[in-house]
Amino acid sequence: MSTRSPDITIIGGGVVGLSLAVGLLREGRSVTVLDGPDSDHRASQGNFGLVWLQGKGVDFAPYAHLSCDAVAAWPEFASLIQELSGTDLALRQSGGFEFFTDAAEFAEFAAGLKQQQSFLGNRFSHDVIQGDDLRRSHPEIGAGVVGATFSAQDGHVNPLRLLCALRRSVAALGGEIVPGARVTHISAAGPGFDITLHSGERRSTERVVLAAGLGSASLAGILGFQTPVRPQRGELLITEKLATRLPFLSSTIRQVDEGGLQVGGTKADAGYDDSETLDAMASLAQHAVTVFPALRDLRVIRAWGALRVMTPDGYPVYACSPVHPGAYLVTCHSGVTLAPLHGGPLAHWIDNSAEAPDLEAFDEDRFALSCAA
């Protein structure tokens, strides 16, 4: 155990906390990451692995820009992490589809992309493709698909390897990760903080970042934050491995680099219940065979549920505590897509360096305003 207290302690060792740790370590800070036990909910262990731009920030320009920056920064971030960790992330930014089986949903999504385009100008490109045109170029697509949108900027990574690789990168950069360290209390102590662990152990730190996913909910208030994060369940299927490659990537059907197909995309408010349900399994399967009928005979080997970490409006919160200077809250959905941002600009922001971006739009005071309005 280190005797000197670190400059910065990050609570939460998911992709968000670890990406940030990589960024801060590269800034030259000493960093400790405290991570919870094996039984914790971890969005980073159950997600879909998309590095995705389509539909991000259609009614919130700052988020459209943030996502666009992150997607553009992925190749460089991936090679950095691969070099530090020796792990291949299987990043493929080959372009991706959103498939629609409902005409109204298709029209609505296409209108959203138009809006996103207006925010991003020539930084974003996309196509809206009618079902029959789609089938001319992709004869394997089923007749039930009314249309699709496509962006050449969309892609995916292997999310489990990303998580592992980030851990290794933190270690390679000299950071400390403490596993099985559930934080139960934090208190301001002079210029710094005292952190109490479930085991009773206490640690001190100069600054503290709360990046504990759903675990942030119970600690945020202590540090003077007011963002309520809530779970939203998503369910996924994985099939046996396919010897051939799937001819496309989409936001709901993707082939992982090991060969299996993942089908995903459900959303449900089910509290902290992360069970897989028969209804969702059946509807995901139905979606898959509607989009690509030839998948009919592929066998599903596992279904699972995982909990998204959602802020009230679904956009990230990057906030400094109004009560305790030196305490930060970092939470978001789409932590995979945003990883390069957390591992770069956000670290500068926390470090208050000259390159710090303007993240005003992501402060949690936007919830206070909307409540007052």
Added chain:
Amino acid sequence: MKTASRFLARPDAGSGITMMLDGAPVTAPPGDTVAAAVLAHSGAAFRRTEKDTPRAAYCIMGVCLRSTVSRTVRAA
């Protein structure tokens, strides 16, 4: 080269269904599983893994779910 079966020849094998295994006809009694029929005739690997190591049937009970041949042989 053919790898000999790891099992003794079955006395009651005579009549049954003929199927092709690696290009040669083999006979199996009706009701045999394909795994059993193959094991009766060959000790070779059923498949190779992604890391290219050879594998054959292991548990037969559907625990390892890796006996990729599991259909029941029925009389034609």
Added chain:
Amino acid sequence: MTEADLIIVGAGPAGMAAASTAAEGGAGVLLLDRQSRPGGQAFSGVTVNGDRREFLGKDYLAGRILVDALHNSNIVAEYGASVWRLERGARVVWSQNDVSHISSAPHVLLAGGAQERPTPFPGWTLPGVMSAGAAQLLMKNAGLLPRDAVLAGSGPLLYLLAAQMIDTGARPKALVETQTRLSLLKASRHLPQALLAATTLLKGLRLIRRIRNAGVPGFTGASGFRVRQIADGDLSFSFNARGQEHSFTTPLLLTHQGVVPSTHISRASGVDHVWSDAQSAYQPVTDEWGATNVPGLHIAGDGAGIGGAEAAEAAGRLAAFDILHQLGRLSEDQRNRSAAGPRSALRRAMAIRPFLDAAYAPSRELSEPVGETIVCRCEEVSADEIRKSLIDSAQGPRHIKAATRAGMGPCQGRMCDLTVCGVLASCGADMSAPRARTPINPVRLGELAALAPSQET
């Protein structure tokens, strides 16, 4: 949707006995089994082979009585029916001929039995290494007799298999056991209790004598198992025993380390499980009738804890009486009185377990492998990779799965969960039962899609 009072998953001794008991008590039973006929592992193929294969012994033929009792108008039996999910509210999802069905009943009894404990050591994935249970199934169902096989590991099944092989003229080349004289000595303190099951003990001793008389070379306290492929597909199996290195050339190495409850389905159904030190395995938590923490769900037979065929049969009847009581078909008093017979049968059958568990406890070397030994056969993950992944992250089954893919293959951890736990335990880490998810058996996307409430347009 099929309606019944009770759905039983598994037609082995526990499931068959429960089905006939419940049916005789007036309950409508739906009996589902993945195999193409009743019998389970112990009596596999008994309906077709019963009168042909004498070497399988009298016990095996006893299975016929259980099978015959299934001819009851209250029982609907479906074979080739693999159950892949239990829903809350006692709905059972099962697949037959590539079509999935949902059946509901107020009560479900899991009688899915046991599976062999994994036996990882260097080379165990080579063609020609099989489980002893597999060899026995091939003998029972297909009349395939092992050629010059070496039997290795521990547990009573090895004796039974060896004796059956001798009787059929397929004498094993050697019997290599891991248990030591010391473990036998320690186990002997359970002998007085085991005398309750004297017939079983005597049977065991007779088997051992038969193997010795047949001149099969025997070793105990063996360790350092490793096997490699040599010419013509033959294997070279080496080990240490009596302070010396030994090696056999054989086409077939049959390994065994006892059996453990098959808990995949009960774990995926929300049943509480505990680690049993005595049986070195996870077990569902049940009461004396087999009832679990999940309302409407009972478990009987080896799936609830290893006891063998006779114990399973008794436990199946006990669960059936309790379910009949809950259905209002037996008063509490009637249930308790009916239970007396099966309960003493169960006690007799279980009396020998503490002795067997202690005498044939799994070898540490095979439960907590090291080095290059493959732990997860499906995803080809070695013990070393698992140990290395534990360095800087949460030490538990979820992490190992995410970090190494161990447990993510087609068998969904059935073949590696216990070994992963052994490795974790040897590192002093969390031993909570790993989460299991559905489908319990792989299901085709098209088959699953057909269960969606409405077709997408």
